Amino acid sequence: MSIEKNGIAISPGFSVGNALLINQAKTVVEKRKIKxxxxxxxxxxxxxxxxxxxxxxxxxxxxxxxxxxxxxxxxxxxxxxxxxxxxxxxxxxxxxxxxxxxxxxxxxxxxxxxxxxxxxxxxxxxxxxxxxxxxxxxxxxxxxxxxxxxxFEIKSNTILVAHDLSPIDALKYCRNGNVNGIVTDLGGTTSHTAIIARSLGIPTIMSLLNISTSIEPGQRIYVDGYKGRVKWKVNKSEKDELNTLQTKYTSFQKNLFEFSKLSGETKDKKIISIKANIEISSEVKMAQKYGAEGIGMYRTEFLFTSKEQFPSLDEQYEDYKELFKENLFNEVTIRTLDIGGDKIQDYSHLENNPALGLRGIRYSLVNIDIFKTQLNAIFKVIESEKKKIRILLPMISNIDEIDKSLFIIDEVRKNYSIDSNLLSVGVVIETPSAVLLVEEISKKVNFISVGTNDLIQYTLAADRTNETLENIISHYQPSVVRMLNLISDKVPANTYISICGEMANDINCLPLFIAMGVRELSMNYYSIPRIKSAIHDLSFNDCVDTVKHCLNLTSHEEIKNELSQLIRNKMKGYDSIMDYQV
Amino acid sequence: MKKKIRISNRLGLHARASSKLVRLANNFKSDVNISKGELAINAKSILGILSLAASLGVEIEIETKGDDEEFAMREVISLFDSKFGEES
CATH class of the missing domain: 1.10.274.10 (PtsI, HPr-binding domain)
Structure with missing residues (x-):
């Protein structure tokens, strides 16, 4: 009888391999003569x-x-x-x-x-x-x-099994490309190791409780990173079943890569640029592989919090330069530091409510040196690489913050000789306040990016990490849909709107964005092929009709039904794709 | 200078007492050695003290040698006399 364990699906994919147990208590002693x-x-x-x-x-x-x-x-x-x-x-x-x-x-x-x-x-x-x-x-x-x-030599087809894996260790073990799966007792979606696993495209499952004490070294294990399921000690018939599943996944992957080559174009030729959100600079490779047309948002928090000290100008410069490595992209978007008091070590003043505290641009405007160092690094990269960078300012809630930020950006920029079309500045629209001011904001900057994760949490006044609020936190909530509608109603014509956050990779939400006339969607790289394929089956007019109807609905279930109905009707191969929604 | 004493704390030179002794001994410029029968060890080393395995009632000899040997001796003796704070 096989054994099965379910955890949190961290990084999608399916793999089979032999367990390498990382058990710190059982280290093997290497013997070697030295000169x-x-x-x-x-x-x-x-x-x-x-x-x-x-x-x-x-x-x-x-x-x-x-x-x-x-x-x-x-x-x-x-x-x-x-x-x-x-x-x-x-x-x-x-x-x-x-x-x-x-x-x-x-x-x-x-x-x-x-x-x-x-x-x-x-x-x-x-x-x-x-x-x-x-x-x-x-x-x-x-x-x-x-x-x-x-x-350390890691054999091919290795599945790392660990109690907890540090980001540094994850990078070390996975470096030679022989690790094709990671399963751990601890950890969750937002852990640094999860970010790294996704960036490397390694199927990963976390929060499996005592997996590290259940699996023997060398054990053959099956990792289903789509469903968050690990299996081992499988018998003959189950093995056949799993192999069939793997074949199915493989052909699905192949299809996905076909989709990744598509452009984000609707049936009636409306074009949406599909980009990737990344958290470490080396993710650009995976982003490109999955068909990203650019980097829609590089979150710089990992760079800032992975070490004990904030990165220096030079360290940041080297990191941002990575983004243009191998000329994969000609344009990237760097979101300036979006951390608050809760994430900063040795921060003496603990805030009661960090989500509503000194975070994002508020933090940068109080700690101007940190902000300037980041801007310097960005300009230095533009100057040396001659590539376009979009600067994205997070947590804007009033016009004054934009004016101050633009003033500082201009001031720092004077030290560099930069072609004006290589730089643009945008604002993340993630507070209800910014939505209400979106007309004025749009006139001051080159583009806006709707940060749906935070906008939802602030609109509904519901903490998105609070599991008891799962029924409230839904991007199908009427207030959320109306919020988005408000943005598209109020912005001046031809405003470049981008959407980032979880909502951007939900196929069901595509009609909303198409109807809004957004120009760009930025998401996890692995969602890109699926979204591209869905866009191809939709038309602007269909979406406008459906969304008009949604704006009159008053419950999130009704809105979800309405939207998914349209997708189900229009999208070819809907069933096979929804199976693998991650 | 040398001085003989008998271990008077219940647990003898176990981990906690040894830790305290090592930390104290490392404060002095002088060498601090302890011997039990034929075995002599450096009191600045936790491994040394533990290998001595001195338990309750065992007689040991403390030797301090160097600039601050008198002060070192006084402090070391006083730590033994305090029974390493065990009883408190």
Whole structure:
């Protein structure tokens, strides 16, 4: 009988492979002789790993989220003392130097000797302290591995199975392209590792509870990243079933890639530019593969929060330059920093309600140096790459913020020689206040981008992370549809409207956007082929009629029915595609 | 300088007491060594102290050698006398 577990589908796709269990407690000891001229490097590597281990434990100690008891703190202190111990470190360094062997092996030798010494100690309590040494040695070995990445070889068709996978580890393991699936006990859609998995196009499922303790190393596992389902220990008939499913997925994927080549054009030749939202710059490759015609929004938060310090001008410059790598795109949109007090470490003043707090442009206008550094990096890229960048300002709620931002942008821009058609500035319309001011806003900037996720939450006054509000948080809510209608009614003719957020990749919402006359939709790259295929089957007139009707409806179910009815009637291959909605 | 004492705390030189001793010993310029019978160890090393496995009632000899040896001796003895804060 097969075993099946369901979790959260993080990154779509279907894959079969052998489990590589990342279990920090069971590290394998690599053995390697080193040359005389490698000794210094090997000693340095060992010392760096010890240092890193010490930092990790110190951090655990300082982590305020863990309410450690005094005993726990003492254990951590004890571990730090072992790491600081000159006898231990000294003996390992000695062994590396004299025996000319790698640090992992040397550490293992010293540890074996120590455990022999301790074997004479009859005190049971002292015997148990040996466990601490092993624990410390594991930690050092893990860090040694991180510091010598050449040692790690991942075989093809590997499925990573882990309790929790750090973004850094995810990148490290997936680098050689042999990992074709990731399943973890913890984690959710918005975790950094999820973002990376999607950017690499690796089928991923998270929140599988105790998957890492249920699967044996080398186990053959089936990962369905569309449905968030993992299966293993399958029998013959189930295997056949899964293989059939895989064939189905493969042909579906093939179709998708056919669709990805389409342009976003309706039956009656209205053109909508289909672009990708990305969260790390290296996602441009996947975006292009799935048929994005540009980057509609690069969220820069990951860049800012993945390290302890905000990135410098140069670091940002290098990152933004990545976006134009291999000339995949000629134009990208960079949204300036959209974080609030809740996401900033060491922020002494905790806000009661960060979603309504100092975030987005509000934060940038208070922390002008951070804002200017980001602008400098953007201009530097435009100047050196001669490519077009659209700057997108988040969380605008009044005209004053736009004036101030434009003033700062102009000021910084003076230091660069930039062709005027290589730069445009837009505003994210995501507050009801911005909707009411959209006419004036549109006159001040080059384009507007409707940020549907936040606009929905602010319109309905409902936190979108609050699961108990799931029935309220719906983009089919009459107030949301009317909000969108208000925007298209009030903007001056020929205003360039883009839509970003979850709503943009819901096929059912396409009629709304087509009827509104939007020029651009920006979404997760993997939704692009599906949306393109749907656009091709719709016509402007059909959409206008349906939306007119929707504007008179008063419940979100009715609106959803009305919209999906149109899609169902018009779209070829509707059934096969809706199966894989992710 | 050298001084003999008997371990008087119930748990002996276990992890917590050893940690305290190592931290204290590392504050001094002087070498701090402890011996039990034939075995002599460096009190600035947690591994050393643990390998001593000194439990309640065992006699040990403390040796401090260096610029601040008197001060070091006084402090180390006082830590042993306080029973490493165990009973409090």
């Amino acid at each position: 005389t001229n490698e000794i210094v490097m090997e000693v340095n590597r060992f010392q760096a790993a010890v240092e890193e281990s010490k930092n990790e434990i110190s951090k655990m100690k300082q982590n305020k989220n863990n309410e450690y008891k005094i005993e726990h703190i003492e254990i951590l202190d004890f571990n730090i003392l072992i790491l600081e111990d000159e006898i231990l470190a000294g003996e390992v360094v000695d062994t590396i130097t004299k025996k000319q062997i790698n640090a992992e092996w040397a550490l293992n030798k010293v540890l074996t000797n120590k455990s022999k010494e301790f074997a004479f100690v009859k005190d049971l309590y002292m015997q148990e302290r040996l466990a601490d040494f092993y624990y410390i040695a594991e930690r050092i070995t893990k860090n040694l591995r991180g510091l010598n990445e050449n040692l």
